[in-house]
Amino acid sequence: MELREFRKEIESKLTREGWGLSYDHKEATLRIENIEIKKGVTVALKPLLAKWERNEFDSIDEVIRYVEIGLEAMSSEAELIGNEKKIFPVIRATSFPEETNDGRKLIFDEHTAETRVYYALDLGESYTLIDEDTMKKNGLTAERLKETALFNVRSLPQPIKEDIVAGNTFYFLRAKDGYDASRVLDHSLLEGMAQKVEGQLAVAIPHQDVLIFADIINDTGYDVLAQIALQFFGQGRVPVTALPFLYENGELEPTFILAQKKPKS
Template structure:
């Protein structure tokens, strides 16, 4: 499927009477604007096309569902039907992710690693809304309070995971489908607990929003497996973050570059 085919398919399900379509070929992003509430969202096309190769119509339904939920949240916001008493969570994004909303308001953020940045979101049930400075001004809430609330919330998340072994290496997949799987990288207590059961090198990966992978890398092959795994998840994720992984040592996350023939380079070594 090509980008134009995807857009034509979306138009059969999301009428042009309600939505305005604007596709940017240079960025491969589709701008979808709801004409009634005069608000829009940007949709990255390549990840959807990649997932379509295996999931076919299912991925289209997932995208439609996401669009409906997002605009419903925007309608609630416009009607003043949301408030700061709702849950606030941190969300992880790439450092290339915009720092301002489409209206030009600065998002509430915090530096995390060289590859990732922390944003903050108001949970709306089936979707969430990134917080910006205008929202905080309206509520009369300080950024420090937002950060404190969010860390408390992420610590209370259920941390179910699946375990897999590949070539003598152990991988733990956190995929709870709650929208905050990557956010679990901010749960220091969880990372410390996982560190206790790790025998080899402990790696942490957040290739996209809906998965966190903790690796117990016990041999050189493990790094090759990790590189292929993270790149795959990064490619198919609806909200990709980074294909790089992090070494977790002494409570710190340090990006690593996995090169050919199992060579691992820490970011500080490359400089």
């Protein structure tokens, strides 16, 4: 399917009263905005078309649903009190915006040289990032918000699958709940993995929907990890970083790995 055809099909399904559509030809992005509140969702069409061609989603209706959920979330005021169990941390790259499009400051903490921790209210099929105004209107302090989010992420299940390549063991945490990468903030999980590995513990956070641990035994393990992190980074809906980390003395340190060759599967 050509980009123009793909765009037209999406636009035809996004005709709603009170919604405005605008297309940026240079960036190949489609903006869908709630005219009344002047907030909206921007969809990058080229990567979306590539995923469509790889059959990574079943129909264009999935894209439409994503837009609908996003606009619905923006149209309603976030209620934090009474919904404390739905507050979670989310990992983002340091290049992620510090403010909303309308200038409200988002709540975040520095995490590593490559990552930050933002805070979100889970809405079921989506979530909304929490800003300072929302936090204050709900009578919460930043400290309480963060404590609540970290407590909640520690309560999430930790389904892990493993794979062994050239003597190195790779562990993939994918719960498909939107907070897979957030589990890197669970100190007990990291310490448990550190006790489990036989070699060097490495961690990758390529995008928000996966967390990768690696028990590095030899040089091939570093090459494999670099390839995996880069591959996942390119496929993620919300990319974080392709740079892996070494876990030592309770800290994550970014490390540049120059892969010598593509590993055999």
